[in-house]
Amino acid sequence: MSDISHADRRKKRVKRLKRMIVASFFLLLTIPTALCILLVCRLHTMSNELMEMTAQYEAQLQITDDMQNLLDDEKSNGRDEKSAKDATGTDGDAEDEILDEATLKADEPRKVYLTFDDGPSIYTEQILDILDTYGVKATFFVTGAQAEEHPEWYREIVERGHTLGMHTYSHVYSDIYKSKANFIRDFTKLRSYVKETTGVDPKYYRFPGGSSNTVSSTDINILCEYVTDQDMVYFDWNVSSGDATDPMPSKDRIIANVTDNVGKHDTAVVLFHDAGDKYSTVQALPTIIERIQAMDNTVILPITEETEPVQHKKVNTSEED
Numbered sequence: 001m002s003d004i005s006h007a008d009r010r011k012k013r014v015k016r017l018k019r020m021i022v023a024s025f026f027l028l029l030t031i032p033t034a035l036c037i038l039l040v041c042r043l044h045t046m047s048n049e050l051m052e053m054t055a056q057y058e059a060q061l062q063i064t065d066d067m068q069n070l071l072d073d074e075k076s077n078g079r080d081e082k083s084a085k086d087a088t089g090t091d092g093d094a095e096d097e098i099l100d101e102a103t104l105k106a107d108e109p110r111k112v113y114l115t116f117d118d119g120p121s122i123y124t125e126q127i128l129d130i131l132d133t134y135g136v137k138a139t140f141f142v143t144g145a146q147a148e149e150h151p152e153w154y155r156e157i158v159e160r161g162h163t164l165g166m167h168t169y170s171h172v173y174s175d176i177y178k179s180k181a182n183f184i185r186d187f188t189k190l191r192s193y194v195k196e197t198t199g200v201d202p203k204y205y206r207f208p209g210g211s212s213n214t215v216s217s218t219d220i221n222i223l224c225e226y227v228t229d230q231d232m233v234y235f236d237w238n239v240s241s242g243d244a245t246d247p248m249p250s251k252d253r254i255i256a257n258v259t260d261n262v263g264k265h266d267t268a269v270v271l272f273h274d275a276g277d278k279y280s281t282v283q284a285l286p287t288i289i290e291r292i293q294a295m296d297n298t299v300i301l302p303i304t305e306e307t308e309p310v311q312h313k314k315v316n317t318s319e320e321d
Protein backbone atom coordinates (compact mmCIF):
# COMPACT_ATOMS: atom_id res chain seq x y z
CA MET A 1 0.00 0.00 0.00
CA SER A 2 2.67 2.46 1.08
CA ASP A 3 4.79 1.34 -1.88
CA ILE A 4 1.96 2.24 -4.28
CA SER A 5 1.36 5.67 -2.71
CA HIS A 6 5.10 6.27 -2.71
CA ALA A 7 5.21 5.43 -6.45
CA ASP A 8 2.18 7.69 -7.05
CA ARG A 9 3.83 10.57 -5.32
CA ARG A 10 6.95 10.05 -7.36
CA LYS A 11 4.93 9.95 -10.55
CA LYS A 12 3.19 13.20 -9.57
CA ARG A 13 6.52 14.82 -8.76
CA VAL A 14 7.95 13.78 -12.11
CA LYS A 15 4.81 15.06 -13.82
CA ARG A 16 5.07 18.39 -12.03
CA LEU A 17 8.72 18.64 -12.91
CA LYS A 18 7.95 17.88 -16.53
CA ARG A 19 5.27 20.56 -16.59
CA MET A 20 7.67 23.06 -15.06
CA ILE A 21 10.34 22.23 -17.63
CA VAL A 22 7.86 22.62 -20.49
CA ALA A 23 6.55 25.90 -19.03
CA SER A 24 10.04 27.33 -18.56
CA PHE A 25 11.02 26.22 -22.03
CA PHE A 26 7.91 27.90 -23.44
CA LEU A 27 8.62 31.12 -21.53
CA LEU A 28 12.27 31.10 -22.59
CA LEU A 29 11.14 30.78 -26.18
CA THR A 30 8.25 33.24 -26.27
CA ILE A 31 9.69 36.15 -24.26
CA PRO A 32 12.73 36.69 -26.50
CA THR A 33 10.56 36.21 -29.63
CA ALA A 34 8.06 38.82 -28.46
CA LEU A 35 10.91 41.18 -27.53
CA CYS A 36 12.46 40.67 -30.96
CA ILE A 37 9.19 41.50 -32.73
CA LEU A 38 8.77 44.62 -30.59
CA LEU A 39 12.32 45.75 -31.27
CA VAL A 40 11.97 45.18 -35.01
CA CYS A 41 8.79 47.31 -35.05
CA ARG A 42 10.47 50.06 -33.05
CA LEU A 43 13.53 49.94 -35.31
CA HIS A 44 11.31 50.27 -38.35
CA THR A 45 9.53 53.37 -37.00
CA MET A 46 12.81 54.90 -35.86
CA SER A 47 14.49 54.36 -39.20
CA ASN A 48 11.57 56.09 -40.93
CA GLU A 49 11.79 58.99 -38.49
CA LEU A 50 15.53 59.19 -38.95
CA MET A 51 15.20 59.28 -42.72
CA GLU A 52 12.64 62.08 -42.51
CA MET A 53 14.87 64.04 -40.12
CA THR A 54 17.96 63.56 -42.31
CA ALA A 55 16.03 64.73 -45.34
CA GLN A 56 14.75 67.77 -43.49
CA TYR A 57 18.23 68.62 -42.27
CA GLU A 58 19.55 68.40 -45.80
CA ALA A 59 16.69 70.53 -47.06
CA GLN A 60 17.53 73.16 -44.45
CA LEU A 61 21.17 73.16 -45.60
CA GLN A 62 19.96 73.56 -49.18
CA ILE A 63 17.77 76.51 -48.15
CA THR A 64 20.71 78.17 -46.37
CA ASP A 65 22.83 77.67 -49.50
CA ASP A 66 20.10 79.15 -51.69
CA MET A 67 19.74 82.14 -49.41
CA GLN A 68 23.50 82.73 -49.48
CA ASN A 69 23.45 82.60 -53.28
CA LEU A 70 20.52 85.00 -53.34
CA LEU A 71 22.37 87.41 -51.07
CA ASP A 72 25.49 87.18 -53.25
CA ASP A 73 23.36 87.80 -56.35
CA GLU A 74 21.69 90.81 -54.76
CA LYS A 75 25.06 92.21 -53.73
CA SER A 76 26.49 91.85 -57.23
CA ASN A 77 23.28 93.27 -58.79
CA GLY A 78 23.60 96.28 -56.50
CA ARG A 79 27.19 96.72 -57.65
CA ASP A 80 26.16 96.38 -61.33
CA GLU A 81 23.39 98.97 -60.99
CA LYS A 82 25.74 101.36 -59.25
CA SER A 83 28.45 101.02 -61.91
CA ALA A 84 25.87 101.42 -64.71
CA LYS A 85 24.66 104.64 -63.10
CA ASP A 86 28.20 105.90 -62.62
CA ALA A 87 28.92 105.28 -66.30
CA THR A 88 25.80 106.99 -67.73
CA GLY A 89 25.24 109.69 -65.16
CA THR A 90 21.99 109.83 -63.17
CA ASP A 91 19.08 109.00 -65.41
CA GLY A 92 15.80 110.32 -63.98
CA ASP A 93 13.53 107.83 -65.83
CA ALA A 94 15.66 104.83 -64.93
CA GLU A 95 15.66 105.91 -61.31
CA ASP A 96 11.86 106.19 -61.34
CA GLU A 97 11.62 102.75 -62.85
CA ILE A 98 13.79 101.26 -60.12
CA LEU A 99 11.70 103.06 -57.51
CA ASP A 100 8.46 101.78 -59.07
CA GLU A 101 9.74 98.24 -59.01
CA ALA A 102 10.69 98.58 -55.36
CA THR A 103 7.24 99.94 -54.46
CA LEU A 104 5.55 97.20 -56.44
CA LYS A 105 7.50 94.53 -54.58
CA ALA A 106 6.78 96.15 -51.26
CA ASP A 107 3.07 96.37 -52.12
CA GLU A 108 2.79 92.70 -52.96
CA PRO A 109 1.97 90.88 -49.74
CA ARG A 110 4.19 88.18 -48.33
CA LYS A 111 2.41 84.86 -48.72
CA VAL A 112 2.59 82.26 -45.98
CA TYR A 113 1.35 78.71 -46.54
CA LEU A 114 0.83 76.54 -43.46
CA THR A 115 1.20 72.89 -44.47
CA PHE A 116 0.58 69.77 -42.37
CA ASP A 117 2.06 66.35 -43.20
CA ASP A 118 1.44 62.79 -41.94
CA GLY A 119 -2.19 63.30 -40.86
CA PRO A 120 -5.05 63.16 -40.44
CA SER A 121 -4.97 62.12 -36.79
CA ILE A 122 -6.69 62.76 -33.48
CA TYR A 123 -5.24 66.30 -33.61
CA THR A 124 -6.51 67.31 -37.04
CA GLU A 125 -9.92 68.38 -35.75
CA GLN A 126 -8.31 70.63 -33.11
CA ILE A 127 -6.08 72.15 -35.79
CA LEU A 128 -9.11 72.78 -38.01
CA ASP A 129 -10.85 74.52 -35.09
CA ILE A 130 -7.83 76.75 -34.46
CA LEU A 131 -7.64 77.63 -38.17
CA ASP A 132 -11.37 78.50 -38.13
CA THR A 133 -10.92 80.71 -35.07
CA TYR A 134 -8.39 82.83 -36.96
CA GLY A 135 -10.17 82.62 -40.33
CA VAL A 136 -7.19 80.87 -41.90
CA LYS A 137 -7.05 78.18 -44.59
CA ALA A 138 -4.18 75.70 -44.75
CA THR A 139 -2.94 72.70 -46.72
CA PHE A 140 -2.94 69.10 -45.51
CA PHE A 141 -0.70 66.50 -47.16
CA VAL A 142 -2.39 63.32 -46.00
CA THR A 143 -1.32 59.69 -45.72
CA GLY A 144 -3.60 56.66 -45.81
CA ALA A 145 -2.95 55.70 -42.18
CA GLN A 146 -6.51 56.56 -41.10
CA ALA A 147 -8.18 55.69 -44.40
CA GLU A 148 -10.12 52.71 -43.06
CA GLU A 149 -10.84 53.92 -39.53
CA HIS A 150 -11.65 57.58 -40.09
CA PRO A 151 -12.70 58.57 -43.62
CA GLU A 152 -14.64 61.47 -42.06
CA TRP A 153 -11.36 63.16 -41.05
CA TYR A 154 -10.35 63.40 -44.74
CA ARG A 155 -13.78 64.73 -45.69
CA GLU A 156 -13.68 67.35 -42.96
CA ILE A 157 -10.46 68.90 -44.27
CA VAL A 158 -12.13 69.43 -47.64
CA GLU A 159 -15.55 70.46 -46.28
CA ARG A 160 -13.98 73.12 -44.08
CA GLY A 161 -12.36 74.71 -47.12
CA HIS A 162 -8.75 73.62 -46.87
CA THR A 163 -6.50 72.20 -49.57
CA LEU A 164 -5.96 68.46 -49.41
CA GLY A 165 -2.73 67.17 -50.97
CA MET A 166 -1.10 63.74 -50.97
CA HIS A 167 1.86 62.46 -48.91
CA THR A 168 1.82 58.73 -49.85
CA TYR A 169 -0.58 56.08 -48.65
CA SER A 170 1.88 53.99 -46.63
CA HIS A 171 4.60 56.54 -45.76
CA VAL A 172 7.04 53.63 -45.62
CA TYR A 173 10.19 55.08 -47.20
CA SER A 174 11.82 51.72 -47.86
CA ASP A 175 8.77 50.58 -49.83
CA ILE A 176 7.69 53.65 -51.80
CA TYR A 177 11.20 54.68 -52.81
CA LYS A 178 12.31 51.14 -53.69
CA SER A 179 11.16 51.36 -57.30
CA LYS A 180 9.09 53.52 -59.62
CA ALA A 181 6.47 50.74 -59.74
CA ASN A 182 6.12 50.76 -55.95
CA PHE A 183 5.86 54.54 -55.95
CA ILE A 184 3.14 54.48 -58.61
CA ARG A 185 1.19 51.78 -56.77
CA ASP A 186 1.17 53.82 -53.57
CA PHE A 187 0.43 57.07 -55.43
CA THR A 188 -2.53 55.56 -57.29
CA LYS A 189 -3.93 53.94 -54.14
CA LEU A 190 -4.01 57.23 -52.23
CA ARG A 191 -5.29 59.21 -55.19
CA SER A 192 -8.25 56.85 -55.71
CA TYR A 193 -8.98 56.81 -51.99
CA VAL A 194 -9.03 60.61 -51.70
CA LYS A 195 -11.15 60.92 -54.84
CA GLU A 196 -13.70 58.38 -53.64
CA THR A 197 -13.84 59.64 -50.08
CA THR A 198 -13.78 63.41 -50.51
CA GLY A 199 -14.82 63.87 -54.14
CA VAL A 200 -11.64 65.89 -54.72
CA ASP A 201 -8.97 64.86 -57.20
CA PRO A 202 -5.81 66.02 -55.44
CA LYS A 203 -3.57 68.47 -57.32
CA TYR A 204 -0.65 68.75 -54.91
CA TYR A 205 1.92 66.27 -53.64
CA ARG A 206 4.58 66.23 -50.98
CA PHE A 207 7.36 63.65 -51.08
CA PRO A 208 8.14 62.10 -47.69
CA GLY A 209 11.46 63.70 -46.75
CA GLY A 210 10.99 66.25 -49.55
CA SER A 211 12.15 66.08 -53.17
CA SER A 212 15.70 66.64 -51.92
CA ASN A 213 15.75 63.43 -49.86
CA THR A 214 18.77 61.22 -50.39
CA VAL A 215 17.16 58.06 -49.03
CA SER A 216 15.26 57.20 -52.19
CA SER A 217 16.85 54.29 -53.99
CA THR A 218 14.92 55.32 -57.12
CA ASP A 219 16.15 58.42 -58.97
CA ILE A 220 14.01 61.17 -57.47
CA ASN A 221 14.01 63.03 -60.82
CA ILE A 222 12.03 60.15 -62.31
CA LEU A 223 9.49 60.39 -59.48
CA CYS A 224 9.27 64.19 -59.78
CA GLU A 225 8.61 63.76 -63.49
CA TYR A 226 5.96 61.12 -62.82
CA VAL A 227 4.11 63.33 -60.33
CA THR A 228 4.26 66.28 -62.75
CA ASP A 229 2.99 64.08 -65.59
CA GLN A 230 0.00 63.22 -63.41
CA ASP A 231 -0.96 66.94 -63.43
CA MET A 232 0.16 67.32 -59.88
CA VAL A 233 2.48 69.95 -58.46
CA TYR A 234 4.84 68.82 -55.72
CA PHE A 235 5.62 71.20 -52.90
CA ASP A 236 8.54 71.17 -50.51
CA TRP A 237 9.03 73.82 -47.80
CA ASN A 238 11.39 76.64 -46.95
CA VAL A 239 10.46 77.03 -43.28
CA SER A 240 10.46 74.03 -40.97
CA SER A 241 8.67 74.08 -37.62
CA GLY A 242 11.07 71.34 -36.51
CA ASP A 243 8.16 69.33 -35.07
CA ALA A 244 9.44 66.09 -36.64
CA THR A 245 12.57 66.02 -34.49
CA ASP A 246 12.92 63.46 -31.74
CA PRO A 247 12.38 64.24 -28.89
CA MET A 248 9.45 66.46 -29.78
CA PRO A 249 10.50 70.10 -29.35
CA SER A 250 8.65 72.37 -26.93
CA LYS A 251 5.78 74.59 -28.04
CA ASP A 252 8.06 77.66 -27.67
CA ARG A 253 10.78 76.12 -29.84
CA ILE A 254 8.23 75.41 -32.59
CA ILE A 255 6.90 78.98 -32.38
CA ALA A 256 10.45 80.39 -32.66
CA ASN A 257 11.42 78.06 -35.53
CA VAL A 258 8.50 79.37 -37.57
CA THR A 259 8.22 83.02 -36.59
CA ASP A 260 12.00 83.67 -36.78
CA ASN A 261 12.09 82.42 -40.37
CA VAL A 262 8.81 83.26 -42.10
CA GLY A 263 9.91 86.89 -42.65
CA LYS A 264 12.89 85.76 -44.71
CA HIS A 265 10.73 84.71 -47.67
CA ASP A 266 8.25 86.42 -50.01
CA THR A 267 6.58 83.01 -50.34
CA ALA A 268 6.99 80.98 -47.17
CA VAL A 269 5.88 77.36 -47.12
CA VAL A 270 5.89 76.18 -43.52
CA LEU A 271 6.23 72.50 -42.67
CA PHE A 272 4.21 71.11 -39.74
CA HIS A 273 3.03 67.61 -38.88
CA ASP A 274 -0.50 66.81 -37.68
CA ALA A 275 0.38 63.25 -36.67
CA GLY A 276 -1.00 61.62 -33.52
CA ASP A 277 2.12 62.37 -31.45
CA LYS A 278 2.45 66.06 -32.29
CA TYR A 279 0.61 67.79 -29.48
CA SER A 280 3.19 70.62 -29.22
CA THR A 281 2.31 71.59 -32.79
CA VAL A 282 -1.33 72.08 -31.78
CA GLN A 283 -0.26 74.12 -28.73
CA ALA A 284 2.09 76.30 -30.80
CA LEU A 285 -0.30 77.01 -33.66
CA PRO A 286 -2.44 79.88 -32.19
CA THR A 287 0.61 82.01 -31.29
CA ILE A 288 2.21 81.29 -34.67
CA ILE A 289 -0.90 82.43 -36.54
CA GLU A 290 -1.29 85.54 -34.34
CA ARG A 291 2.33 86.55 -34.96
CA ILE A 292 2.12 86.00 -38.70
CA GLN A 293 -1.14 87.93 -38.89
CA ALA A 294 0.52 90.78 -37.00
CA MET A 295 3.33 91.01 -39.58
CA ASP A 296 3.18 93.88 -42.08
CA ASN A 297 1.69 93.12 -45.48
CA THR A 298 1.48 89.37 -44.90
CA VAL A 299 -1.30 86.93 -45.74
CA ILE A 300 -1.85 83.26 -44.84
CA LEU A 301 -3.22 81.24 -47.75
CA PRO A 302 -4.01 77.65 -48.72
CA ILE A 303 -2.03 76.22 -51.65
CA THR A 304 -3.88 76.81 -54.92
CA GLU A 305 -3.03 76.87 -58.61
CA GLU A 306 -1.81 80.44 -58.11
CA THR A 307 0.82 79.38 -55.59
CA GLU A 308 4.41 79.65 -56.70
CA PRO A 309 5.83 76.17 -56.02
CA VAL A 310 8.61 75.88 -53.47
CA GLN A 311 10.68 72.91 -54.61
CA HIS A 312 14.05 71.72 -53.37
CA LYS A 313 14.56 69.90 -56.63
CA LYS A 314 13.14 71.04 -59.95
CA VAL A 315 11.99 68.59 -62.61
CA ASN A 316 14.62 68.20 -65.33
CA THR A 317 12.98 69.79 -68.34
CA SER A 318 13.95 68.49 -71.74
CA GLU A 319 15.12 71.04 -74.34
CA GLU A 320 13.69 69.02 -77.24
CA ASP A 321 10.01 69.73 -76.84
Ligand SMILES: [Zn+2]
Pocket residue numbers: 052117118167171208209
Ligand atom coordinates in the same frame (compact mmCIF):
# COMPACT_ATOMS: atom_id res chain seq x y z
ZN1 LIG B 1 5.97 62.61 -43.66
